[in-house]
Amino acid sequence: MPVDRPTVARIAALARIKIADEELDRLAGELSKIIGWVEQLEEVNTEGVAPMASVAAMKLRRREDKVTDGGIPDKVLANAPESVDGFFVVPKVVE
Amino acid sequence: MSELTALGIAEARDLLASGKLSSRDLTAAHITAMEAARHLNAYVAETPERALADADASDKRRKSGAAGAMDGIPVGIKDLFCTEGVETTAGSRILKGFRPPYESTVTANLFKAGAVMLGKTNMDEFAMGSSNETSAFGPVENPWRRQGDNRPVVPGGSSGGSAAAVAARIAMGATASDTGGSIRQPAAFCGIVGLKPTYGRCSRYGMVAFASSLDQAGPMARSVRDAAIMLGAMAGFDLRDSTSAEVPVPDFEAAVGKDIKGLRIGIPKEYRVDAMPPEIEALWAKGRAWLEGRGAIPVEISLPHTKYALPTYYIVAPAEASSNLARYDGVRYGMRKDAAELEDMYEETRGAGFGPEVRRRILIGTYVLSAGYYDAYYLKAQRVRALIARDFDLAFEKVDAILAPTAPSDAFAIGDKSDDPIAMYLNDVFTVPASLAGLPGISVPAGLSAAGLPLGLQVIGKAFDEECVLRVGAVIEAEAKFRALS
Numbered sequence: 001m002p003v004d005r006p007t008v009a010r011i012a013a014l015a016r017i018k019i020a021d022e023e024l025d026r027l028a029g030e031l032s033k034i035i036g037w038v039e040q041l042e043e044v045n046t047e048g049v050a051p052m053a054s055v056a057a058m059k060l061r062r063r064e065d066k067v068t069d070g071g072i073p074d075k076v077l078a079n080a081p082e083s084v085d086g087f088f089v090v091p092k093v094v095e
Numbered sequence: 096m097s098e099l100t101a102l103g104i105a106e107a108r109d110l111l112a113s114g115k116l117s118s119r120d121l122t123a124a125h126i127t128a129m130e131a132a133r134h135l136n137a138y139v140a141e142t143p144e145r146a147l148a149d150a151d152a153s154d155k156r157r158k159s160g161a162a163g164a165m166d167g168i169p170v171g172i173k174d175l176f177c178t179e180g181v182e183t184t185a186g187s188r189i190l191k192g193f194r195p196p197y198e199s200t201v202t203a204n205l206f207k208a209g210a211v212m213l214g215k216t217n218m219d220e221f222a223m224g225s226s227n228e229t230s231a232f233g234p235v236e237n238p239w240r241r242q243g244d245n246r247p248v249v250p251g252g253s254s255g256g257s258a259a260a261v262a263a264r265i266a267m268g269a270t271a272s273d274t275g276g277s278i279r280q281p282a283a284f285c286g287i288v289g290l291k292p293t294y295g296r297c298s299r300y301g302m303v304a305f306a307s308s309l310d311q312a313g314p315m316a317r318s319v320r321d322a323a324i325m326l327g328a329m330a331g332f333d334l335r336d337s338t339s340a341e342v343p344v345p346d347f348e349a350a351v352g353k354d355i356k357g358l359r360i361g362i363p364k365e366y367r368v369d370a371m372p373p374e375i376e377a378l379w380a381k382g383r384a385w386l387e388g389r390g391a392i393p394v395e396i397s398l399p400h401t402k403y404a405l406p407t408y409y410i411v412a413p414a415e416a417s418s419n420l421a422r423y424d425g426v427r428y429g430m431r432k433d434a435a436e437l438e439d440m441y442e443e444t445r446g447a448g449f450g451p452e453v454r455r456r457i458l459i460g461t462y463v464l465s466a467g468y469y470d471a472y473y474l475k476a477q478r479v480r481a482l483i484a485r486d487f488d489l490a491f492e493k494v495d496a497i498l499a500p501t502a503p504s505d506a507f508a509i510g511d512k513s514d515d516p517i518a519m520y521l522n523d524v525f526t527v528p529a530s531l532a533g534l535p536g537i538s539v540p541a542g543l544s545a546a547g548l549p550l551g552l553q554v555i556g557k558a559f560d561e562e563c564v565l566r567v568g569a570v571i572e573a574e575a576k577f578r579a580l581s
Contacts, residue, residue, distance in 0.1 A: 003462065015417060015461040016424075016438070017454060018446030027458065030516065034459055037517055038406040038472070044479050051477030052484060054308045055294050055533030055558075056338045063334070075196035079428035088426050091437045 001039075003031040099124035100264040101581065104168050104321035105348075107267065111157065111167045118157075118167025122150035122211050125169040129213055129265040132238075137250075137260040139174050139232045140182055141214040149211040156209065165328045166209025171266035173257050174215040175222055176202045176312070177301040181212075185303040186220040186230040186253075189448030190429045199301025200333045201270060201312045208328035213266055217256030220450045221420065222277055222305045225522040226512065227255025229452040234509050237285055238263040238580055242547035248506040251281030251522075254315065258285040261315045262580055268316040268325045272302060274309045275408050276502075276526025279538035282315055283501035283551025286540040286579060288322045288568070289315045291526075293559045294533030295340030297326075298333035306415035307338075309408075309530050317579050319539060319569040323347035326561065342559055350562035351569045356390035358567065361494035365401035366525060368503065375500045375550065378542050382498055382552045385574035386567065394494050398486040403479050404528040405520060410463050410476035411531070416453075417460025423448060455516065484532040491557050496567050499525050501551035505544035525553060535561045537568040540577040549577070 005024045008031060012019045019027065073086050082089040099121050102110070110116035126143045146169060153167035177183050177195035184190040198206075206212070219229040226249040227235040237250040238259055250259040254271035258281035261269050271278040273291035282289025290313045297312040304310060314325035327347045333339040362383060367376070383393050425431035425444030432443035449457065463472035490497065503524055512519045529536045535558070538551040552571055556564035 046478035
């Protein structure tokens with residue numbers, strides 16, 4: 001299915017990626033080509049085949065529910081573009 | 096070239112052990128070579144002071160009789176591995192300035208084994224690429240050139256910096272990571288050995304995530320033995336990676352040099368793709384003859400879903416990437432583009448921080464996961480992935496290992512394929528199937544193309560049977576007598 005200009009704008013918004021208007025048409029063309037190419041999977045008969053999410057033939061390991069890490073707020077904040085008093089700072093979200 | 100950069104890991108290890116060589120001298124020689132080869136752009140960050148300090152510590156350890164498997168060996172670290180206190184960008188603008196407060200398990204293991212870090216190597220942005228041209232730090236040059244043509248060719252990708260560094264002898268080995276071929280394809284393009292282990296063999300903790308069900312770390316080196324030594328130091332169970340395999344780490348090096356008499360080697364007919372250059376076909380036939388000459392038994396096999404591996408990969412990997420890369424939000428680390436509103440800040444940051452290929456893949460991933468398309472694309476791809484894995488399961492009932500070319504061509508010129516994403520994706524046609532199935536694969540340099548560039552042969556093995564892969568790879572290496580760059 002071809003990916004049109006409004007679709008690109010919609011998925012870009014979902015992905016939170018700013019895309020300039022003048023780029024939408026080019027991206028629609030590129031994505032249409034790639035999506036068109038992956039659509040060859042339609043010809044494969046997958047009836048009764050369970051989807052494979054991981055090759056690891058195991059159940060997810062569980063561990064005791066206890067704190068194994070922490071107490072390092074300075075390290076956690078060390079790479080933040082902006083932080084104050086042990087908090088990450090973001091633009092105001094509550095009026 | 097200095098005499099010391101001519102050494103391999105195994106040779107250097109033995110000289111270090113006998114006291115005839117110090118890590119300080121070995122490391123200093125590599126630092127000099129690294130600085131003289133900056134035109135390759137193989138490293139995004141050089142850490143010479145750290146390297147010398149590591150080397151001195153190694154020499155001291157050795158005197159006290161406590162040397163590890165990689166003690167004193169200078170290596171490059173792909174910039175995908177978090178290194179405590181050393182900037183880690185994964186080749187992206189969006190991670191500019193990020194200094195991890197922790198160490199990845201793979202690098203921690205290597206350093207515990209005594210390895211010396213020369214620096215961080217260049218890579219395709221977030222490991223998305225097959226030529227190293229998507230790096231925010233610019234392309235890497237392959238140290239090889241076509242005969243009679245001095246234009247630079249790509250080193251392959253995404254571990255292009257690691258591959259170029261090892262080939263150019265400005266690292267004795269390097270860490271790399273493989274999601275769809277990012278260890279094996281650049282190893283083939285640069286005439287070195289690259290080993291992608293079984294999914295779960297090396298911990299993913301502290302490795303910048305691209306597609307978590309596929310990402311796997313592995314070594315690059317100039318010989319099969321060196322790759323085996325390095326893998327032994329990188330691998331191992333890790334509680335901090337939920338998909339890390341709780342299996343013992345065997346003595347990989349012991350597999351190198353074992354004979355292959357009676358081993359059954361699968362030759363998959365579906366890998367004879369349209370438009371495969373005759374020289375690749377010829378090399379593949381040669382590889383088969385080499386193994387047969389050493390007593391292995393070639394067996395024609397079929398992996399019927401091979402042609403669907405690439406389209407499957409280009410749904411699964413972008414889907415996982417779109418989810419993994421949601422963490423780059425300009426709040427906790429990396430780059431931020433300021434805006435008055437939070438939503439705008441996210442969009443501006445991500446719009447400016449991601450390069451075109453990463454953006455394209457996030458958009459594809461978001462599309463195939465979005466409401467109304469999830470079943471048709473993502474679930475469908477996961478079902479086909481199961482069929483691809485089953486093809487291998489059935490084949491491995493009949494054979495011990497599979498022989499295939501690593502890549503469908505030799506290295507291409509910088510800029511040649513950067514305008515056509517699908518043409519670029521086709522580079523991974525022979526490496527993606529094993530990635531989807533989580534199987535170990537090695538690329539061994541096996542010959543030169545007509546243009547004089549390296550070509551690799553790939554050996555794919557059963558899950559957790561890296562030893563068989565190394566054993567067969569070592570025979571190809573011995574028969575091919577490939578001449579590395581001096």
